[in-house]
Amino acid sequence: MVYSPCFLCHAAAARGEDFCQPCLADMPWNHRACLCCALPIADPFSSHCTVCSQAPPPFEFAVANFRYAYPIDHLLLRYKQHGDEVLGAKLARLMLNSLSEDTLFQLSEATLIPVAMHPQDLRKRGFNQAQQLADSIAAQISLPVDNRLLATRTHSAQKSLNAAQRHQNLRGVFHFPGQAPKHCVIVDDVITTGATVSAVTQQLKQRGSEQISVLCLARTPAPGH
Ligand SMILES: [Zn+2]
Numbered sequence: 001m002v003y004s005p006c007f008l009c010h011a012a013a014a015r016g017e018d019f020c021q022p023c024l025a026d027m028p029w030n031h032r033a034c035l036c037c038a039l040p041i042a043d044p045f046s047s048h049c050t051v052c053s054q055a056p057p058p059f060e061f062a063v064a065n066f067r068y069a070y071p072i073d074h075l076l077l078r079y080k081q082h083g084d085e086v087l088g089a090k091l092a093r094l095m096l097n098s099l100s101e102d103t104l105f106q107l108s109e110a111t112l113i114p115v116a117m118h119p120q121d122l123r124k125r126g127f128n129q130a131q132q133l134a135d136s137i138a139a140q141i142s143l144p145v146d147n148r149l150l151a152t153r154t155h156s157a158q159k160s161l162n163a164a165q166r167h168q169n170l171r172g173v174f175h176f177p178g179q180a181p182k183h184c185v186i187v188d189d190v191i192t193t194g195a196t197v198s199a200v201t202q203q204l205k206q207r208g209s210e211q212i213s214v215l216c217l218a219r220t221p222a223p224g225h
């Protein structure tokens with residue numbers, strides 16, 4: 001058998017994985033998360049975060065199998081800053097391998113919709129990480145990808161904004177030309193506040209989509225956690 005090294009520590013990788021078993025076990029798994037928005041939650045008796053129990057987001061549910069913490073945050077930054085497509089493919093495989101049977105079943109009839117980047121941001125980075133993740137996942141489980149979503153303004157400089165400002169800043173950013181697929185799964189690398197995927201959801205609903213969920217690699221914990 002061909003020896004394949006763990007991407008992080010160079011020990012032998014687990015079968016079908018790019019990482020070894022101990023590195024996989026040490027990943028920041030998002031086991032205790034809001035069933036609706038995937039926000040990591042501390043209370044073991046809650047199924048939903050306080051935000052979703054009061055005002056659920058427009059999508060049905062989000063899946064993020066990792067918290068945005070070490071080493072996932074480092075790997076994602078390296079991928080995005082250096083355009084390391086080999087690493088991008090490994091992250092897509094990690095994302096896919098960590099999905100439950102239930103989630104895979106729920107995805108089976110869906111069309112993947114990568115979160116769009118404004119052409120100006122795309123030129124700067126050279127690629128859209130959401131697009132690459134969606135393409136790799138689609139190729140591995142034979143799902144269609146619909147690339148028609150457009151970002152009419154740049155929406156990447158949101159780091160300094162709070163949740164309400166982000167929602168405001170994203171108003172009217174996304175445009176889906178024509179009829180959207182009935183069952184959509186929005187794909188992104190990280191959910192921070194959920195404002196971006198909520199804005200995409202609203203646009204897809206306006207274009208006729210009936211069932212919308214979200215798939216991403218990592219979810220940022222709430223401030224202070
Ligand atoms: Zn390792």
Ligand SMILES: [Zn+2]
Nearest residue numbers: 034037049052
């Ligand atoms: Zn929630």
